[in-house]
Amino acid sequence: MEAVEVLRHTVHEGERTSRDAGYSIWIFVAAILMVVLLIYVWSHIHMTELEYQIARELSSKEQLNEEQAKLKLELATLKAPQRIETIAKEKLQMVYPGREQVILIK
Numbered sequence: 788m789e790a791v792e793v794l795r796h797t798v799h800e801g802e803r804t805s806r807d808a809g810y811s812i813w814i815f816v817a818a819i820l821m822v823v824l825l826i827y828v829w830s831h832i833h834m835t836e837l838e839y840q841i842a843r844e845l846s847s848k849e850q851l852n853e854e855q856a857k858l859k860l861e862l863a864t865l866k867a868p869q870r871i872e873t874i875a876k877e878k879l880q881m882v883y884p885g886r887e888q889v890i891l892i893k
Contacts, residue, residue, distance in 0.1 A: 864870065875881040
């Protein structure tokens with residue numbers, strides 16, 4: 788009778804071991820799926836942040852290009868010969884030199 792009980796105990800322990808192994812496999816699969824899901828969510832969030840950063844940089848570039856165009860126009864206005872002549876005559880009270888003041892260098 789004791790041999791039968793030992794055999795039942797052994798069979799019962801074998802069932803528990805295989806059941807525990809089944810749970811372990813499911814836990815392992817669930818852990819792997821969680822890791823994959825976390826990596827996917829992280830990459831999606833990171834990609835969205837990069838898209839926002841690119842949009843901000845493009846907007847900044849556009850503003851800088853507009854400012855550069857305005858500065859080029861202002862530079863051209865400030866360099867205009869008519870403007871320089873007017874300032875020389877009115878503010879600095881300069882006049883064109885007479886013929887006797889011009890010296891030609893050869």
